[in-house]
Amino acid sequence: MGSVLEDAVTGRPLWGVDLAMLTKPRISGGLLGALHADEREREADADTARRAPLTRIRATALLTRPWWLPVFEGLDPYSDVLKSVTGVVLDPQAVAPFPYDWRLAVAYNGTLLARTARAHLTRWRERVAATPDWAAGGARPRLVFVAHSMGGLVVRAALEQDPELAADTRAVITVGTPFLGSAKSVLALNLLHTGARPKRLVRGVQAMAATLPGVHDLLPGYRCLDRGVDVERLSAADVARFGGDAELAARSLAERTRHRQDGFTLPGHRAIVGEAQPTIQSLAEQHPDLRVAAGRRYAFDVDADGDLVRAPGSDLPARRNASGDGTVHLPSARAGTEAVTYVYGQHGTLMRHDGALRQIRRVIQERPQSPYLGGGDGTGPGLETPELGGTLGQPLILAATGLDTPAGVTLSVHSATTGRPGHPLTLRRDPERTDGTLSARFTADAPDLYRVVLDTGRHTPLTQLVLVTLPDA
Incomplete structure (x- = not known):
């Protein structure tokens, strides 16, 4: 495609x-x-x-x-x-x-x-x-x-x-x-x-x-x-x-x-x-x-x-x-x-x-x-994002897999269309997962295509794109 x-x-x-x-x-x-x-x-x-x-x-x-x-x-x-x-x-x-x-x-x-x-x-x-x-x-x-x-x-x-x-x-x-x-x-x-x-x-x-x-x-x-x-x-x-x-x-x-x-x-x-x-x-x-x-x-x-x-x-x-x-x-x-x-x-x-x-x-x-x-x-390190994207006003759950600790790891989100930088997110152990997955929440302030970046400091950063749209009328 x-x-x-x-x-x-x-x-x-x-x-x-x-x-x-x-x-x-x-x-x-x-x-x-x-x-x-x-x-x-x-x-x-x-x-x-x-x-x-x-x-x-x-x-x-x-x-x-x-x-x-x-x-x-x-x-x-x-x-x-x-x-x-x-x-x-x-x-x-x-x-x-x-x-x-x-x-x-x-x-x-x-x-x-x-x-x-x-x-x-x-x-x-x-x-x-x-x-x-x-x-x-x-x-x-x-x-x-x-x-x-x-x-x-x-x-x-x-x-x-x-x-x-x-x-x-x-x-x-x-x-x-x-x-x-x-x-x-x-x-x-x-x-x-x-x-x-x-x-x-x-x-x-x-x-x-x-x-x-x-x-x-x-x-x-x-x-x-x-x-x-x-x-x-x-x-x-x-x-x-x-x-x-x-x-x-x-x-x-x-x-x-x-x-x-x-x-x-x-x-x-x-x-x-x-x-x-x-x-x-x-x-x-x-x-x-x-x-x-x-x-x-x-x-x-x-x-x-x-x-x-x-x-x-x-x-x-x-x-x-x-x-x-x-x-x-x-x-x-x-x-x-x-x-x-x-x-x-x-x-x-x-x-x-x-x-x-x-x-x-x-x-x-x-x-x-x-x-x-x-x-x-x-x-190894993995990145998990919502495969159906998200809607404005609803938090996105972003997850890092295959990592023992969040130490030295950064997760950030920024606009993929404008390059507008975002703020680093805080990764924590996901209490709803038993596999040690780390997760963070991100709520977009505008409909856009966002780039999620996971940097372990040891490998090429992992990236994925997530679309956030307006909710159904």
Whole structure:
């Protein structure tokens, strides 16, 4: 969701430009409604992209300002990573940003990416050949893809569809990519059944998400639905019951099955994975008649035969906290690759994380990999913020996890839109939690997008964005 979208006919911004579309009722309803996928957009696939690409909405740029969405939470702009990558290549023209219409199917966008990447590589090879000092090195230029979140799925689709492009790829760097899907996508489809507020915003987001192939392509393909004595993979009927679209879900889940079976490997894959953040990893159905999906912060293991690992001396499945970046749990972001760098970071802010940027630069420069920046075991400092945001006048509960003491730790909140500084908050043991969590309360004095910063003094500060809106009329 990190690409700016606009109406292709009128040029009207639809996404990623003005936060008023999320905070002001008269604006948000119209813009969110305009982002609903029509029938052609729902059915668009790789063949559509090859024959007649869609033109109703266009992606114009990567995000240049912070953004936010219920459940998926904050998303930082890509300015820092573009600057970081551009600073280590021969010429800025070696770098080509690829914005895409994230509403549409991954397969559709993968075809467009393959075409764009081939054209970019061809242009760059021609330029290198015409520059004697560069051509003297003798190495034939190849591609490096740097992809965040869904972008990694789009890269995989592009390289699967075009084996010659895969052969011309030296490395793929994925940052927080949900290769196995994210349970949070189900919660986004289930917003109408949560009682969340403000109702106007969650109603608009859920109605939009239910029409989008791109959101359905984030559905978890692993065994995640906790039935008590068993754990099942989601079915299209489950997704429809939770507020999604059965047809879009069936198509997406079929792709998940294909990926489990085909064994495709990204060339030169390096995964940067956020860990230690409180992360929804599985789902439970609170009551079939209520159609409410409840997120759970634990996952389930399977053995070499694909059978569930059971708790010792019990028929119940063994549960464990696999950790993650707040949106994607560790097993999904690793995708079986052994070249993993772990960082303590939130999903939407990973592309500004110093450790992630340093690792990206080292891969591009073909330097040795940095050592693990996290522990790789899911333990460490974590930041927890309200995933549905807040309303003016109501305190936000902000939590720091994985810390033994508040000594030397600071938690602060400031405006992400104006830069207006806030005051440090006091962290205390949360009496309602038994896991030693530290928490603080923050009450906003104006509707805004706020940046929460947790600094332990020992690691790169953790950040997350929280939207505070006016209450329902």
